Amino acid sequence: MYLKIVLIGPCRSGKTVIANFLSDCSDSVSGEYRPTQGVRIVEFETQNLNMSSRGLKAEVELWDCSGDTKFEPLWPAMYKDAHGIVFVYDPSLPGVASELDNYFEAFINESGNLSLTNTKNWLVIKHTKNNDSTNTTLSNNFAKISQVTANVEENGQKLRSDFSNYLAGLVVGVRDRNEQDELNILTVI
Numbered sequence: 419m420y421l422k423i424v425l426i427g428p429c430r431s432g433k434t435v436i437a438n439f440l441s442d443c444s445d446s447v448s449g450e451y452r453p454t455q456g457v458r459i460v461e462f463e464t465q466n467l468n469m470s471s472r473g474l475k476a477e478v479e480l481w482d483c484s485g486d487t488k489f490e491p492l493w494p495a496m497y498k499d500a501h502g503i504v505f506v507y508d509p510s511l512p513g514v515a516s517e518l519d520n521y522f523e524a525f526i527n528e529s530g531n532l533s534l535t536n537t538k539n540w541l542v543i544k545h546t547k548n549n550d551s552t553n554t555t556l557s558n559n560f561a562k563i564s565q566v567t568a569n570v571e572e573n574g575q576k577l578r579s580d581f582s583n584y585l586a587g588l589v590v591g592v593r594d595r596n597e598q599d600e601l602n603i604l605t606v607i
């Protein structure tokens with residue numbers, strides 16, 4: 419099964435680090451910050467997503483989107499046909515809560531993508547560095563969304579496990595929608 423997932427969040431929030439980690443990308447991560455220009459697409463395959471004791475695999479296209487609003491005209495192409503959206507933020511950066519609200523408005527409320535209207539298709543990753551315990555209060559937009567805290571360097575396996583669970587939920591949702599679409603076609607005939 420194919421899944422398109424969009425990673426979005428403020429600049430310097432760690433989206434590329436997370437995308438590289440989750441995809442086992444061989445790009446080395448240097449200490450130097452290099453902002454993503456527009457979007458960077460990483461493809462990988464997952465094995466053994468555990469769903470009802472059935473191991474399934476998914477081909478994932480992870481869209482690592484720039485947090486720079488100068489790329490806002492490209493956002494419709496980024497969320498088109500997406501199955502899921504992952505909001506990433508670094509709580510130590512100022513103003514991240516309001517920036518996340520802006521992304522929420524654009525990618526969820528204005529997108530028109532029916533897959534992105536289901537809160538099960540969303541995930542929030544609070545990306546922390548060096549045991550940073552900074553706490554940021556997010557708006558009510560994020561109250562019903564699954565949220566995980568991630569520090570790739572110190573507890574990457576937990577992030578990988580949380581993301582695998584998220585993918586398993588997406589696969590179930592996409593599979594169920596596909597089956598319902600097929601039934602709807604059969605009842606029309």
